[in-house]
Amino acid sequence: MTTDKDNSFPLEWLRHTSPYINTHRRKTFVVWLSDELLGSPSLKNIVYDLTLLSHLGVRLVLVHGMRKQIDETLQASGIEAQFACPVETNDNSHLMRITTAEMLPLLQALLGQLRCRIESLFSTGLPNTPMSGSRVTLCSGNFVIARPYGVRQGVDYFHTGEIRKVRVKSINSLLDLGMIVLMQPVGYSPTGETFNLHAEDVATQTAIDLQADKLIFLHQQTEELAQALGDVREISVGAHGFRQALPSSLSNIRSIVNNATLACQRGVNRCHIVSSQQDGALLKELFTRDGSGLLLDAGDYDSIRSATTRDVAGIKTLIQPLIDEGILLSRSEQDLERCINQFYVAEREGSVIACASLTRFDDQAELGCLAVHPDFRASGKAADIVQHLIKEARTRGCTQLFALSTRSGDWFREQGFVPGSISDIPVDENRIEGNRGSKVYLFNLNSI
Template sequence: MRTTELVSGFRQSAPYVNAHRGKTFVVMLGGEAIAQPGFRSIINDIALLNSLGIKIVLVYGARPQINQALQHAGLDASYHKRVRITDDDTFQLIKQVAGALQLDITARLSMSLSNTPMQGAQINVVSGNFVIAQPLGVDEGIDYCHSGRVRRIDVQGIRRQLDSNGMVLMGPIAASVTGESFNLTAEEIATQVAIKLKADKMIGFSADGGIISDDGDIIPELLPNDAEQVMQRLELQDCCCAASLAFLHAAISACRAGVPRCHLISHNADGALLQELFSRDGIGTQMVNESAEKLRPATIADIGGILDLIRPLEQQGLLVRRSREQLEMEIDYFVLIEKEGLVIGCAALYPFADEQVGEFACVAVHPDYRDADRGSVLLKYVIQQAKQRRYHTLFALTTRSIHWFLEHGFELATVEDLPAQKQQLYNYQRKSKVLALSLA
């Protein structure tokens, strides 16, 4: 029986289902996403996360809906330093729009029709005064009127609802200690809630489906410092949608304050939320405090992953076959690149300490990850280790990758140039080429 795509995909997602269960996600649903035809599917997917035991705080925005309402009412949208000036007339409309969206989202999350993804779902959607606001006041002679910012978050109140399997829904309007209401940005609310809750993820949506590189591709991963440079460049080029830039700014703040990962995905691609969270490579851009790929020494626990990586290459005759027992004895020689628990690259540095020489061996990279030259990353690490041990030469044996080694500074050598012990083990039937790199 052939394994179907459904079975394969379900098996791949299983580790993420287990990893995400019980975690807290802050999902920022901008007004642009709400306005899309696929909004219903996004809500269904958010409900699915809830059914999988993920604690959801859903923060919605209403920027395009507010602008449209103002236009219909003949009112101008005024800004100062990219922040809306919310006068009395504007605020009346904003409250109407935000209130209507809250009711619409709650209704969508309450749907339980047969033959729909929401069938059997019973989600307790809770809204309340979890955010306390304060006015922005006056800046450079400009009165922001009813525009405000977050003063504090009722963390305990939110957690009580989440622990009771409720989904917390927050909009852009928040009350103050004086009994007034203020207009806030969804990005600020989502960021502050994620930080105060110590959320595991903050998730946002945009038309682009992520941050776009100069080559037109989605950047899969960014560190905060790199993201800041990208944001500055995009602002100058004025080529990125407002939703992407707003989320990028929010994600930088969240990551630097301790939120481990922030994801920006498409509100146009059906199922983007599920693909991002339940597949190894995702579909959008994630910002992380540290790279999801980790370069580290191997341990006994990694032997299974290393074997899965090198067995196909051994069967093709590209690598010399190593038994599990041999790997157990030599595991201290190995370094690997790990991503989401998968070994995607490995290499070994075999020592010939008496002759101050090392062998760069058993280099393998997962076929799905050969586009970022991870072999060079492994080589660089091994070279550093060899230099620390004061080796003067690093050599390698290969039958197929001669040019790769030459491009990385190796030179052709002979069997007689190998350490004596390695000369005795040289397989003349394989006729591997000998290459050497001077570390002096």
């Protein structure tokens, strides 16, 4: 056997990429491209790397931002950019853009320009570039159904919207055909209106609804993020206080971290925040053991997480016998689907083994529909869920948690709840007396 004297050929590296290629093939990655990146020379190399991923069999959904481009366009047109804060806080990261009807044609033109720019970069195939022989097809469309953000704190946000639904089936069909799906920060309502959306939210919700294997944010502030977190490369979103460690000067990346956390809590296995400026950072993150950016995973939240519409059937199977016995309030699959955002589940090997709901009423919250599969009872699962919901209710600023129960009063008392009366809670009397005669149990969230 002869040895290859050409040391420049990365033989060992190439061989060692094999396990990564096998791991990533046929997996779905949602990749967020920052608005900064779209205007930077780094975009070309990122397109090379995304094309490579597509050729290696990764199912890619791209979502681009355009905040910076909107600001520039408004300035050039002499229109003042308007923002308002829908919640009472001094934190600027909550500011929302007000998208007036006057801005809409500019926004539409910008969306077209950015789509053309991205499509043209993916279409290059010059012989002396990494795109040589490349044949990737990009597809964009009306994948997001939106609704108006509406009037909040007296401020009308006009064409600023929020996501109502992501058309997962259509996206999956295109991915199955080997296309790259390009999504823009825009959605359409059934009334035919166009709404300006947060690109981060589009990426996050799409990753959650697709149950993507990875959600990747390409961002320019990764160095600052790494410094703020003490150079950790991997963090569990359950790790206490890590989000608070991010200084307010990093408000932009803090909202990315919040989105990544939400995605992990809702079933996206891994979220990566990777440099959009450092050449090759994306490939290094995906094809080397140490990576290059920050990896967030579900960690402790693996056992208890927010439910998604995919859990509806599992929750229904779990609670139906208890509904039949009159222990839990009757809920149809449609009811569950409608209020799935209020549910939390614990899952084992793909099956929902425990669930509970948290419903907010001003400064109080109701813990409801608590159930643990008989095979998994008496192992502290319900107590864990209650602790999780107590934390969640405190985070949302509630002062009291209450539960209604016909047969599990003693259990709630063992968890620190005290018996209360209907006058202590903001729930319709009929639900208790006329319906099932449940008793009220209260937990003071201000206690230590």
